[in-house]
Amino acid sequence: MIKGFEIKEKDEKYVWHPFTQVKTDLPPIPITYADGSSIYDSSGKKYIDCNSSWWVNVHGHGHPHIAQAIFRQFQEIDHVIFAGVTHPKAVELAERIVHILPDNKFHKVFFSDNGSTAVEVALKMVLQYWYNKGITKNRLVAIEGAYHGDTFGAMSMGQRGYFNRPFENFFFDTDFISFPDKNNASIALKEAVQLFEKGDVAGLILEPLVQGSSGMRMYSKDWLNDLMSAAKENNVLIVFDEVMTGWGRTGKMFAMDYLLHAPDIVCLSKGLTGGTLPLGLTVTHNEVFEAFIDDDKTKALLHGHSYTGNALACAAACASLDLFEKKETLNNIKRITQLHSQYLSMFENHALVREVRHLGTILAIELKDENPTANYFSSLREKALSFFLDNGMMLRPLGNVVFLNPPYVISDEELQHCYKTIIDFLNKALKTQN
Numbered sequence: 252m253i254k255g256f257e258i259k260e261k262d263e264k265y266v267w268h269p270f271t272q273v274k275t276d277l278p279p280i281p282i283t284y285a286d287g288s289s290i291y292d293s294s295g296k297k298y299i300d301c302n303s304s305w306w307v308n309v310h311g312h313g314h315p316h317i318a319q320a321i322f323r324q325f326q327e328i329d330h331v332i333f334a335g336v337t338h339p340k341a342v343e344l345a346e347r348i349v350h351i352l353p354d355n356k357f358h359k360v361f362f363s364d365n366g367s368t369a370v371e372v373a374l375k376m377v378l379q380y381w382y383n384k385g386i387t388k389n390r391l392v393a394i395e396g397a398y399h400g401d402t403f404g405a406m407s408m409g410q411r412g413y414f415n416r417p418f419e420n421f422f423f424d425t426d427f428i429s430f431p432d433k434n435n436a437s438i439a440l441k442e443a444v445q446l447f448e449k450g451d452v453a454g455l456i457l458e459p460l461v462q463g464s465s466g467m468r469m470y471s472k473d474w475l476n477d478l479m480s481a482a483k484e485n486n487v488l489i490v491f492d493e494v495m496t497g498w499g500r501t502g503k504m505f506a507m508d509y510l511l512h513a514p515d516i517v518c519l520s521k522g523l524t525g526g527t528l529p530l531g532l533t534v535t536h537n538e539v540f541e542a543f544i545d546d547d548k549t550k551a552l553l554h555g556h557s558y559t560g561n562a563l564a565c566a567a568a569c570a571s572l573d574l575f576e577k578k579e580t581l582n583n584i585k586r587i588t589q590l591h592s593q594y595l596s597m598f599e600n601h602a603l604v605r606e607v608r609h610l611g612t613i614l615a616i617e618l619k620d621e622n623p624t625a626n627y628f629s630s631l632r633e634k635a636l637s638f639f640l641d642n643g644m645m646l647r648p649l650g651n652v653v654f655l656n657p658p659y660v661i662s663d664e665e666l667q668h669c670y671k672t673i674i675d676f677l678n679k680a681l682k683t684q685n
């Protein structure tokens with residue numbers, strides 16, 4: 252086992268990290284232990300995992316129930332090809348997913364590896380649904396600021412910008428409607444209706460109620476209800492990317508639980524396995540599924556990955572669902588939601604804060620940046636990140652947006668430490684600005 256200083260040295264020598272500019276970013280912190288709401292570095296320093304390690308560890312780290320489920324599964328089947336073969340845990344998971352989603356709206360579950368692949372599968376389902384029916388509909392609509400992943404289809408449906416500029420010429424053409432903030436909601440809806448009425452829109456994909464990576468930007472459920480009605484009237488398939496909003500993040504199990512209609516397709520990942528193993532699901536209803544059934548074999552969804560339906564990941568996901576059936580988990584989601592709302596005003600009244608956004612266990616604080624063209628690489632972000640690390644918090648801001656979406660096992664004391672540390676940072680940043 253590699254120890255202490257060796258980790259840093261060998262990491263620098265051999266590893267290429269995601270979203271990292273080696274020349275300017277802080278070197279990676281060697282984490283050697285994780286438990287509950289926290290992770291620990293090789294010197295024993297504790298960091299509260301404020302964003303659930305990229306929003307996945309909903310039940311906290313090292314949960315014994317998930318650990319046992321993975322171990323037991325390993326003794327039975329670790330992994331098996333999923334074409335022409337099935338296994339009990341995949342079937343159990345599919346049945347439970349169909350039943351945890353709104354009543355009788357979803358019937359079939361397609362397995363893949365992560366959030367991006369769940370989105371790729373959804374896009375293929377949408378486009379091939381119309382193709383198989385012999386109907387020409389080949390436009391796709393998304394919302395400005397969207398993030399659906401880093402594979403090419405997902406990037407094509409996402410906000411264009413500095414994250415994906417080198418690849419832009421290779422993206423397919425997507426129609427973007429405006430982000431429906433308070434001042435823009437009716438314009439955004441009009442833009443969508445105009446596109447839908449052209450008759451060639453195959454599908455609409457969106458992050459329901461909260462756009463995650465663009466800074467936990469929230470929008471109203473009434474607007475989304477109206478948008479969905481317009482999509483349905485115009486025969487546009489609706490895809491919800493609940494990769495981030497699923498699993499209690501918004502206060503309900505799924506963002507769609509706030510809405511009047513269900514989408515046609517939903518993408519799930521992140522908290523699906525409680526943050527233990529990668530897994531993505533794309534779930535739809537029988538009408539979509541049936542469009543792929545034919546004597547012609549090429550009308551099947553000819554898509555798959557080596558790890559599709561991985562049995563260990565399915566076992567972890569089933570164990571995570573067991574935990575969601577426990578009152579304790581639901582009470583924790585309520586407790587975090589309430590504590591966030593109690594502390595809102597503390598941030599709202601601060602001179603450095605532009606806006607505070609809150610839904611369920613997500614609390615986002617958008618800071619005023621002295622640089623009007625500041626983006627994800629805002630200098631405030633770098634300062635905030637270092638300050639939080641010094642104060643025992645693993646919190647990676649999204650540009651000038653500081654946010655909390657912690658594991659549900661976080662204690663009140665730990666949350667209060669996070670609120671206080673954020674305020675301390677704001678006060679310090681304000682002082683240096685004045």
Ligand SMILES: Cc1ncc(COP(=O)(O)O)c(C=O)c1O
Nearest residue numbers: 365366367398399400463494495
């Ligand atoms: C809404 C949404 N969709 C898709 C993805 C991509 O998921 P993954 O990173 O697992 O590929 C993310 C990741 O942050 C996301 O927030």
